Amino acid sequence: xxxxxxxxxxxxxxxxxxxxxxxxxxxxxxxxxxxxxxxxxxxxxxxxxxxxxxxxxxxxxxxxxxxxxxxxxxxxxxxxxxxxxxxxxxxxxxxxxxxxxxxxxxxxxxxxxxxxxxxxxxxxxxxxxxxxxxxxxxxxxxxxxxxxxxxxxxxxxxxxxxxxxxxxxxxxxxxxxxxxxxxxxxxxxxxxxxxxxxxxxxxxxxxxxxxxxxxxxxxxxxxxxxxxxxxxxxxxxxxxxxxxxxxxxxxxxxxxxxxxxxxxxxxxxxxxxxxxxxxxxxxxxxxxxxxxxxxxxxxxxxxxxxxxxxxxxxxxxxxxxxxxxxxxxxxxxxxxxxxxxxxxxxxxxxxxxxxxxxxxxxxxxxxxxxx
Amino acid sequence: xxxxxxxxxxxxxxxxxxxxxxxxxxxxxxxxxxxxxxxxxxxxxxxxxxxxxxxxxxxxxxxxxxxxxxxxxxxxxxxxxxxxxxxxxxxxxxxxxxxxxxxxxxxxxxxxxxxxxxxxxxxxxxxxxxxxxxxxxxxxxxxxxxxxxxxxxxxxxxxxxxxxxxxxxxxxxxxxxxxxxxxxxxxxxxxxxxxxxxxxxxxxxxxxxxxxxxxxxxxxxxxxxxxxxxxxxxxxxxxxxxxxxxxxxxxxxxxxxxxxxxxxxxxxxxxxxxxxxxxxxxxxxxxxxxxxxxxxxxxxxxxxxxxxxxxxxxxxxxxxxxxxxxxxxxxxxxxxxxxxxxxxxxxxxxxxxxxxxxxxxxxxxxxxxxxxxxxxxxxxxxxxxxxxxxxxxxxxxxxxxxxxxxxxxxxxxxxxxxxxxxxxxxxxxxxxxxxxxxxxxxxxxxxxxxxxxxxxxxxxxxxxxxxxxxx
Numbered sequence: 093x094x095x096x097x098x099x100x101x102x103x104x105x106x107x108x109x110x111x112x113x114x115x116x117x118x119x120x121x122x123x124x125x126x127x128x129x130x131x132x133x134x135x136x137x138x139x140x141x142x143x144x145x146x147x148x149x150x151x152x153x154x155x156x157x158x159x160x161x162x163x164x165x166x167x168x169x170x171x172x173x174x175x176x177x178x179x180x181x182x183x184x185x186x187x188x189x190x191x192x193x194x195x196x197x198x199x200x201x202x203x204x205x206x207x208x209x210x211x212x213x214x215x216x217x218x219x220x221x222x223x224x225x226x227x228x229x230x231x232x233x234x235x236x237x238x239x240x241x242x243x244x245x246x247x248x249x250x251x252x253x254x255x256x257x258x259x260x261x262x263x264x265x266x267x268x269x270x271x272x273x274x275x276x277x278x279x280x281x282x283x284x285x286x287x288x289x290x291x292x293x294x295x296x297x298x299x300x301x302x303x304x305x306x307x308x309x310x311x312x313x314x315x316x317x318x319x320x321x322x323x324x325x326x327x328x329x330x331x332x333x334x335x336x337x338x339x340x341x342x343x344x345x346x347x348x349x350x351x352x353x354x355x356x357x358x359x360x361x362x363x364x365x366x367x368x369x370x371x372x373x374x375x376x377x378x379x380x381x382x383x384x385x386x387x388x389x390x391x392x393x394x395x396x397x398x399x400x401x402x403x404x405x406x407x408x409x410x411x412x413x414x415x416x417x418x419x420x421x422x423x424x425x426x427x428x429x430x431x432x433x434x435x436x437x438x439x440x441x442x443x444x445x446x447x448x449x450x451x452x453x454x455x456x457x458x459x460x461x462x463x
Numbered sequence: 464x465x466x467x468x469x470x471x472x473x474x475x476x477x478x479x480x481x482x483x484x485x486x487x488x489x490x491x492x493x494x495x496x497x498x499x500x501x502x503x504x505x506x507x508x509x510x511x512x513x514x515x516x517x518x519x520x521x522x523x524x525x526x527x528x529x530x531x532x533x534x535x536x537x538x539x540x541x542x543x544x545x546x547x548x549x550x551x552x553x554x555x556x557x558x559x560x561x562x563x564x565x566x567x568x569x570x571x572x573x574x575x576x577x578x579x580x581x582x583x584x585x586x587x588x589x590x591x592x593x594x595x596x597x598x599x600x601x602x603x604x605x606x607x608x609x610x611x612x613x614x615x616x617x618x619x620x621x622x623x624x625x626x627x628x629x630x631x632x633x634x635x636x637x638x639x640x641x642x643x644x645x646x647x648x649x650x651x652x653x654x655x656x657x658x659x660x661x662x663x664x665x666x667x668x669x670x671x672x673x674x675x676x677x678x679x680x681x682x683x684x685x686x687x688x689x690x691x692x693x694x695x696x697x698x699x700x701x702x703x704x705x706x707x708x709x710x711x712x713x714x715x716x717x718x719x720x721x722x723x724x725x726x727x728x729x730x731x732x733x734x735x736x737x738x739x740x741x742x743x744x745x746x747x748x749x750x751x752x753x754x755x756x757x758x759x760x761x762x763x764x765x766x767x768x769x770x771x772x773x774x775x776x777x778x779x780x781x782x783x784x785x786x787x788x789x790x791x792x793x794x795x796x797x798x799x800x801x802x803x804x805x806x807x808x809x810x811x812x813x814x815x816x817x818x819x820x821x822x823x824x825x826x827x828x829x830x831x832x833x834x835x836x837x838x839x840x841x842x843x844x845x846x847x848x849x850x851x852x853x854x855x856x857x858x859x860x861x862x863x864x865x866x867x868x869x870x871x872x873x874x875x876x877x878x879x880x881x882x883x884x885x886x887x888x889x890x891x892x893x894x895x896x897x898x899x900x901x902x903x904x905x906x907x908x909x910x911x912x913x914x915x916x917x918x919x920x921x922x923x924x925x926x927x928x929x930x931x932x933x934x
Contacts, residue, residue: 128865135868241868320876320912349915363739366907368553368561368571368921375918386919389912391876 096122096257098442099276099285101264101299103127104134105240105428106420107291108247109435110442112168114289115254117443122283123256124276126263127362130244132293133396134428138316138338138350139240140329141429143206144179144232145195147405149453150430151204156449157433158234167432170246173239178328180210180218182229182381188333192230206232221325223381229333237329237340240428247431259283264292267302269414287442288417294399295359296407296421300456304413307459308402309422313355313364313395315371319388321345330381337377347388349378352425357397364395400424408434408454410441418442419456465546467562467570471495473792474560474574475543476551476734479507480531480778481770482580483538484785485792488804489576490543492793497574498538499549499562501911505535507582508602509778514539517612523637524609525630527672527778534782553908554579554738556763561908561921569917576765576792579735580785583728583771586750586828587885588623589835592695593724594843601631601725614640617720620704622646622693625727625826626673632680644717645680646690646706648726650829657825660818667818668779691831695722726828730772733878737906738763744899747823748775749833750884751903758791758805759784767791775823780815783808834888841889842882844875852886856893863887863904876912879904 098114100107103125111121125131141161143154165171183189189209196207210218211228218231252258262280267288269275274288290299294311301307322345330339336351351374356365371393379386401407401422411417420438423430433449440447472494475486482498483505490496506513510531521529538545546564553561558577563569585602592598601621607613614635619642621632632642657664664670680686689709695701696716704722705714729750732742741762742751752774759767767788770781786808794801835841835849847870855869863879863886866872872886873879879886883904891898 128861130868319915364907365555366553367924368908368918369924372918372921372923375915376923379915379919386914386916388915389876390909390915390918391912392874392878392907393909394907 093282093284094122094257096120096283096285098122098287098289099124099274099283100289100291101267101276102291102293102296102421103129103248103258103260104132104291104293105130105244105247105431106423106434107289108244108251109431110289110291110420110438111256111435112247112251112254113435113439114442115251115256117439119443121251121256122285123251123258124262124264124278124283125258125260126279126295128260129248129258130241131362133314133398134244134293135241136316136394136396137240137314137428138340138348139237139428140179140338140340141174141236141238142179142232142329142426143235143429144181144230145331146426148198148202149405149450151199151202153430153433153437153449155204155206157430160432160436161238161429162234164432168246168250170242170249172243172246174236175238176234176236178218179232179235179331180215180229180328181331181333182215182219182222182226183333184226186227189228192333196230206234208233218328219326219330221382221384223383226381231328235329243431247435264299267299269417274416286416289438289442290417290419291421293421294357294397296399296419300419303411303417305411305456305460307407307422307456310400311357311359312398312400313357314350314398314425315353315355315366315393315395316348316350317371317374317390317393319347319349320391322347322388325384326382332377332381335377337374337381339378339381347385349374351377355395357395359397362397364397366393366395398423398425403458406430406454407456408437408451409456412455412457412460465549465564465567467497467546467564467572468495470573471497471575473497473576473578474499474572475578475580477507477580477582477770478502478505478538478545479509479580479582479770480534480782481582481785482507482578483534484782485578485580485769485789486543487538487541488786488789489792490541492797492800494793494796496543497546498543499546499551499560501548501550503547505538505545506531508606510535511606511609516609524634525637530778550911551734552911552913554734554766556738558765563913563917568920569913571921576767578767578769578785578788578792579772580768580770581731581734581772582781583775584731584880585725586727586729587881588724588726588832589839589841589849589885590693590695590724590832591839592697592701594840595695595697595701596699597697597701597720598695598722598724601628601723604721604723605631605634608634608638614638615721615723618643618718619721619723620644620646620717620719621723621725622648622690622704622706623725624649624828625725626822627728628725629677629680631723631725632684633676636680636683642684643719645684645686646693646704647686647688648690648693648829648832649826651689653827653829654825656827657821660821660824664818664821667821668814669818669822691829726832727826728771728775729884730774731880732772733880733906733910735761735768735772736903737908737910738766740766740768742903744897745774747820749827757787759788760791776816776819780812783811783815787812833885834892835885841885842872842875844877844881845871847872847882849889852889853893856890861894862890862901866890867904873904878906878910
């Protein structure tokens with residue numbers, strides 16, 4: 093039986109980040125990953141590093157995380173492919189722009205000024221080939237994008253260098269706390285730790301259920317597609333008000349189009365199934381915003397398995413039923429940017445029982461009456 | 464406009480011998496049958512352009528080619544709907560087919576049964592310099608010959624192994640083209656191992672034909688045997704080919720304008736794998752092949768694979784395998800006729816698969832031509848070298864899908880068709896495990912590119928329009 097101060101279930105970005113921050117705080121850590129690190133949503137997501145448009149509860153976390161992103165190399169010895177190219181959300185009509193304006197003012201009142209309203213002309217400075225009907229938008233200058241697989245691997249490597257033990261291909265079957273020790277039965281024997289962190293992504297619901305606090309999480313396969321290379325024409329990551337879209341051109345010219353459209357996920361086999369009646373919506377949106385995209389060839393599409401919460405924000409929380417257990421899951425298609433800070437919050441929670449950031453809205457207790 | 468319906472009893476993909484035969488039988492049984500073909504006219508690779516050949520002299524392409532004529536004629540008469548220039552880019556386990564028709568856009572349709580008859584493609588032949596202009600596959604050269612009557616001009620060298628290499632040489636000679644040399648990479652050990660299967664090969668229909676063709680080519684072309692290394696060299700395009708053979712330890716150089724490479728064909732598995740159909744590594748054919756019932760049924764109900772896509776067995780066998788799959792499909796409506804067709808096909812298949820193991824063993828490509836080393840490019844789309852792959856395995860990368868994440872290999876427009884087997888074999892060798900354990904790229908639709916406009920024009924999931932996910 094292997095022992096550590098903390099056993100982390102899940103080798104995605106959040107599990108790796110929690111392990112890294114815990115190791116920095118001096119804890120011995122074991123990470124159990126049923127497949128390989130970065131296999132699912134963490135390794136294949138759109139890579140957006142975005143404060144723009146976040147749920148108000150997430151804004152303080154997202155703002156703190158962005159500061160870590162701008163110093164990511166100090167944290168993990170790798171730039172993670174992060175580039176602060178900006179994020180722009182397009183308004184297709186005046187009503188959309190008014191919604192953005194109201195939101196931006198509310199953020200200001202909260203003390204955050206990163207969502208900057210831009211008019212028709214400024215939008216075209218950001219996006220010279222945007223369609224004529226677009227009236228403006230909102231921009232976050234210091235936002236950008238990174239490479240998800242490289243990022244998650246960098247967190248893993250750095251954690252490893254600080255002594256974290258990774259067990260890949262090791263599936264956690266059951267968790268149980270006995271005599272003050274967490275025991276995780278796995279496909280590769282028993283792992284024991286004083287503390288337990290459930291960062292099992294789309295598979296975290298089962299762990300929570302075993303801990304006596306089931307959650308209404310839905311596993312889904314978020315779809316993305318990518319085109320053949322084209323001459324560079326857009327720098328920032330682009331979204332649009334009221335329609336799901338994440339649009340980004342890479343340095344090699346290829347254009348990634350996503351936006352949270354759901355395919356089907358099979359949690360047993362890890363297989364994902366794409367739904368072209370839904371990807372068609374993303375294609376339509378991309379062509380509406382950038383008419384030149386109509387003739388671009390889509391050469392590949394894929395999906396990553398992710399856990400969605402009904403209220404669209406994650407669970408970052410101490411267990412409501414068990415001692416010395418914490419959750420960080422259900423990031424609902426926008427967890428990548430939060431990775432650096434949530435790991436640090438989890439480490440603070442595990443080692444000090446508290447964190448400086450407002451974590452209450454993410455309590456697992458919010459589902460207690462409903463589930 | 465191709466008048467594509469929303470639903471069919473049978474959708475067949477590919478108009479080679481297997482696809483045409485399967486579609487003909489289903490249509491004759493009065494099942495609504497559509498055949499989608501990427502080419503402008505039926506024939507597939509082997510009978511390419513059979514209904515519109517540029518050659519009036521039938522001796523150029525030979526009798527094996529013209530054997531496709533009655534097959535195409537029967538297909539045309541069968542009542543099956545033929546849709547040319549149609550690319551199937553998606554197939555779901557529920558048999559929804561996504562197809563894109565040149566000049567007409569994309570569509571989704573539902574089929575009760577699907578026959579995948581997408582045939583074979585050439586095994587990657589990753590030698591130093593294989594990406595230089597002027598180097599192409601023998602199959603590509605044959606495509607130009609069959610569809611347009613184009614033959615390579617200047618110094619032409621063929622290199623590799625396998626029946627198609629010799630057939631192309633024979634066909635080129637028939638057009639009057641000259642071939643400077645054939646570098647035969649057939650390995651001595653393979654030839655020795657093949658002898659175990661000689662008895663059945665002697666009885667096969669391939670023997671006499673093959674010998675005659677080989678003799679004619681050898682009489683007219685300089686053939687260099689036991690070639691153990693080949694390299695294409697040149698600035699901007701290929702200018703010389705260097706080789707090493709048993710009779711000279713030092714590399715020999717030949718001037719060349721066209722270097723035509725070939726080392727056999729393997730099942731084209733991309734569409735089948737994207738559906739999730741179960742495949743296994745075939746250690747004789749050195750490729751992944753789908754796991755099939757005797758009728759070509761797959762692990763996904765209602766989806767069949769006929770022809771070389773189910774394992775390489777050649778054109779004649781492909782036609783009978785098409786009949787076999789179709790007989791299983793029509794069995795529900797015409798049990799008696801289906802049984803008769805199946806019995807005939809099974810008997811014929813026995814004949815045409817005889818001798819196959821000898822050919823597989825004899826023309827088994829040598830390891831050094833399947834598992835390149837050093838700076839030789841493996842993934843052409845993303846320019847990933849053999850050394851990078853080997854080094855990444857050493858870093859702990861266990862399989863092709865992780866390799867994609869590390870090196871982007873297999874992520875270009877070809878979707879791994881030109882590097883998949885090489886990557887699997889290199890990883891397997893480095894890890895000292897079987898290719899079966901290493902596995903293959905995870906493939907998903909679109910298996911062929913589709914434009915944004917085509918995709919945007921598809922019917923949309925209205926529920927998804929309303930349920931905007933906050934990301």
